[in-house]
Amino acid sequence: MSVPTIQRRKTTGQIRAMKGSGQPVVSLTAYTTPVARLFDPHVDFLLVGDSVGMVFYGFKSSLEVTLDMMIAHGAAVMRGVEKSCVIVDMPFGTYQESPEQAFRNAARMMVETGCDGVKLEGGEEMAETIHFMTQRGIPVLGHIGLTPQSINAFGSYSSRGRTDAEAKAIMSGAQAIEEAGAFAYVIEATQEPLAKAITEASGVPTIGIGASVHCDGQVLVADDMLGLFSDFKPKFVKHYASLAPQIASAAETYAAEVRSRAFPAVEHTYQPKKS
Ligand SMILES: Nc1nc(=O)c2c([nH]1)NC[C@@H]1CN(c3ccc(C(=O)N[C@@H](CCC(=O)O)C(=O)O)cc3)CN21
Numbered sequence: 032m033s034v035p036t037i038q039r040r041k042t043t044g045q046i047r048a049m050k051g052s053g054q055p056v057v058s059l060t061a062y063t064t065p066v067a068r069l070f071d072p073h074v075d076f077l078l079v080g081d082s083v084g085m086v087f088y089g090f091k092s093s094l095e096v097t098l099d100m101m102i103a104h105g106a107a108v109m110r111g112v113e114k115s116c117v118i119v120d121m122p123f124g125t126y127q128e129s130p131e132q133a134f135r136n137a138a139r140m141m142v143e144t145g146c147d148g149v150k151l152e153g154g155e156e157m158a159e160t161i162h163f164m165t166q167r168g169i170p171v172l173g174h175i176g177l178t179p180q181s182i183n184a185f186g187s188y189s190s191r192g193r194t195d196a197e198a199k200a201i202m203s204g205a206q207a208i209e210e211a212g213a214f215a216y217v218i219e220a221t222q223e224p225l226a227k228a229i230t231e232a233s234g235v236p237t238i239g240i241g242a243s244v245h246c247d248g249q250v251l252v253a254d255d256m257l258g259l260f261s262d263f264k265p266k267f268v269k270h271y272a273s274l275a276p277q278i279a280s281a282a283e284t285y286a287a288e289v290r291s292r293a294f295p296a297v298e299h300t301y302q303p304k305k306s
């Protein structure tokens with residue numbers, strides 16, 4: 032008889048249980064195997080974000096990202112991970128239509144990547160869908176506040192919850208998706224007092240991105256924190272490295288050495304065996 036494989040990766044249940052533990056949940060996005068391998072020892076979960084469209088493919092928004100692209104990047108990240116939980120973003124148009132559509136596409140994502148759960152954007156309007164999915168075996172990470180897939184409805188990436196009405200809607204959305212079964216949820220670009228109030232009222236971890244230090248955890252886009260992406264810099268981004276100038280200067284030096292014939296040198300050159 033074969034023994035079931037032991038799950039060595041952190042589970043969504045373990046992430047959920049970090050609520051109230053006093054231990055912040057640490058997350059970064061990743062889109063490729065080598066970067067997943069580098070981040071894996073340091074995070075609780077990796078998010079394969081649809082931000083890949085903007086930071087990797089040069090799209091104007093995340094709306095052009097397809098399910099097939101997310102599956103390819105999800106599978107790539109899974110090949111680099113040993114211990115972290117892996118959550119993959121459902122792209123725009125693959126889950127909003129109905130609970131059945133969401134389940135069908137998320138199930139494909141889970142089967143074809145081997146990831147631990149999926150993320151989808153929305154509050155109250157997505158609660159029924161989240162309930163349908165979680166009841167049928169798909170762990171769901173929610174995402175409220177600034178929801179970039181609604182850029183065409185909102186018109187800008189400005190912070191959310193600045194009016195009483197909007198703050199109330201975000202708060203009730205948070206409660207609705209928690210009740211629906213989300214194991215945690217991202218709060219993006221939301222005023223500090225609102226993020227704090229939502230976190231205090233929540234029974235599952237809140238993962239902040241531009242939502243203050245009061246959230247139960249934090250996530251950042253990898254290319255932002257590595258200083259690799261420069262089309263825009265949201266207020267919530269901190270550069271922990273500046274890779275863009277290092278990459279540019281490596282290319283500059285290489286080009287100069289090729290032009291001066293300093294590269295390739297003898298040690299980079301295959302020679303016939305001396306007889
Ligand atoms: N590189 C990157 N980082 C992200 O955080 C990110 C993506 N891409 N792509 C998908 C969405 C889009 N997001 C964004 C995009 C722009 C701003 C931004 O420019 N914010 C400004 C305010 C803009 C305004 O008020 O109109 C800021 O100062 O924070 C914020 C979040 C978050 N996500």
Ligand SMILES: CC(C)C(=O)C(=O)O
Nearest residue numbers: 060080081082217252
């Ligand atoms: C910014 C995070 C939360 C995200 O959704 C993404 O990277 O797509």
Ligand SMILES: [Mg+2]
Nearest residue numbers: 080081082120
């Ligand atoms: Mg996203």
